[in-house]
Amino acid sequence: xxxxxxxxxxxxxxxxxxxxxxxxxxxxxxxxxLFGVLLIKSEAASWYRIQxxxxxxxxxxxxxxxxxxxxxxxxxxxLRRTGRRALNGDAxxxxxxxxxTSRYVLGGLIFGLGWGLAGVCPGPIFALLGSxxxxxxxxxxxxxxxxxxxxxxxxxx
Amino acid sequence: xxxxxxxxxxxxxxxVSGPLIGLTVPLLLLLGNRAFGISSNLRHACAIxxxxxxxxxxxxxxxxxxxxNLMFAAGLILGGLVAATLMRDPQAAQLSGAAVQSLGALxxxxxxxxxxxxxxxxxxxxxxxxxxxxxxxVGFGTRYAGGCTSGHAxxxxxxxxxxxxxATASFFAGGILSANLxxxxxxx
Numbered sequence: 001x002x003x004x005x006x007x008x009x010x011x012x013x014x015x016x017x018x019x020x021x022x023x024x025x026x027x028x029x030x031x032x033x034l035f036g037v038l039l040i041k042s043e044a045a046s047w048y049r050i051q052x053x054x055x056x057x058x059x060x061x062x063x064x065x066x067x068x069x070x071x072x073x074x075x076x077x078x079l080r081r082t083g084r085r086a087l088n089g090d091a092x093x094x095x096x097x098x099x100x101t102s103r104y105v106l107g108g109l110i111f112g113l114g115w116g117l118a119g120v121c122p123g124p125i126f127a128l129l130g131s132x133x134x135x136x137x138x139x140x141x142x143x144x145x146x147x148x149x150x151x152x153x154x155x156x157x
Numbered sequence: 158x159x160x161x162x163x164x165x166x167x168x169x170x171x172x173v174s175g176p177l178i179g180l181t182v183p184l185l186l187l188l189g190n191r192a193f194g195i196s197s198n199l200r201h202a203c204a205i206x207x208x209x210x211x212x213x214x215x216x217x218x219x220x221x222x223x224x225x226n227l228m229f230a231a232g233l234i235l236g237g238l239v240a241a242t243l244m245r246d247p248q249a250a251q252l253s254g255a256a257v258q259s260l261g262a263l264x265x266x267x268x269x270x271x272x273x274x275x276x277x278x279x280x281x282x283x284x285x286x287x288x289x290x291x292x293x294x295v296g297f298g299t300r301y302a303g304g305c306t307s308g309h310a311x312x313x314x315x316x317x318x319x320x321x322x323x324a325t326a327s328f329f330a331g332g333i334l335s336a337n338l339x340x341x342x343x344x345x
Binding site for chain 1: 165168169171172175176177178179180181182183184185186187188189190191192195196198199202203206207213214215216221224225226227228229230231232233234235236237238239240241244249250252253255256259260267271272273276277279284285287288289290291292293294295296297298299300301302303304305306307309310311312313315316317318320321323324325326327328329330331332333334335336337339340343
């Protein structure tokens with residue numbers, strides 16, 4: 001199967017229309033759809049399960065995340081060892097997370113404080129919105145304001 | 158056939174759905190060398206929505222080069238729709254007895270569906286406070302930490318990155334504090 005993607009390095013020359021640009025990314029729409037189904041059916045998008053997790057009252061979420069990470073470690077190691085290329089010919093490379101540790105600790109704590117309240121992180125916000133839980137629009141709007149606020153004060157942190 | 162439908166409607170066990178979630182990381186890498194992470198879409202949305210005069214430098218990036226991720230987010234919404242219509246679970250989550258008891262002590266009864274009335278009933282003032290504060294903290298924190306549960310806890314840990322381990326531990330520290338100390342303030 002041929003997968004066409006954006007000409008990443010050549011985006012400065014003659015920009016394609018936004019709609020065309022998005023349509024060419026259809027394999028990612030399908031992947032997102034499957035992931036959205038998984039978030040709901042695994043109950044990772046369940047407020048009840050998140051509360052249970054933060055009270056250490058069940059193996060469910062720990063097993064879910066643990067087996068996801070284990071699968072990710074094994075498969076990405078295999079990709080690296082075999083030198084496999086992406087379908088568009090790119091060498092596979094995951095960018096390293098850089099920056100001061102304080103960023104991960106403080107940002108992480110703030111994120112966690114929000115996660116423990118409505119029980120949602122960004123993925124479930126979108127998936128729950130799709131399952132017509134419209135109060136998630138309020139969370140999404142607030143998350144956009146929060147993201148903007150970080151951009152506004154970034155230089156002071 | 159009714160047997161298959163029942164299997165799709167029931168929650169999927171963690172040892173089935175967990176590995177499938179993990180496979181998203183190599184799948185996106187194979188499809189186009191894309192690093193799995195959902196919160197970047199909030200940044201892209203700010204870049205698209207904000208007028209130039211109100212746009213901090215963080216949002217003056219080339220979001221078009223990341224348009225695959227916007228399609229992924231659109232897919233998430235469709236996936237939620239599919240799961241809620243074709244695979245809706247009529248039962249309430251089968252929580253542990255301890256969890257049912259803890260939530261009961263907060264006045265929350267476990268109902269079918271993914272969210273309790275305390276988060277969906279917009280006639281309660283507490284609901285608005287809970288949803289807004291939660292969103293603000295998640296949005297601010299995820300950009301500060303440079304990723305969310307998908308970018309750090311799944312992709313970052315899968316590629317053995319120390320910053321992602323620190324971020325994930327902090328996500329949990331914040332969540333444990335919040336669920337046990339902050340949440341009760343909104344429910345009582």
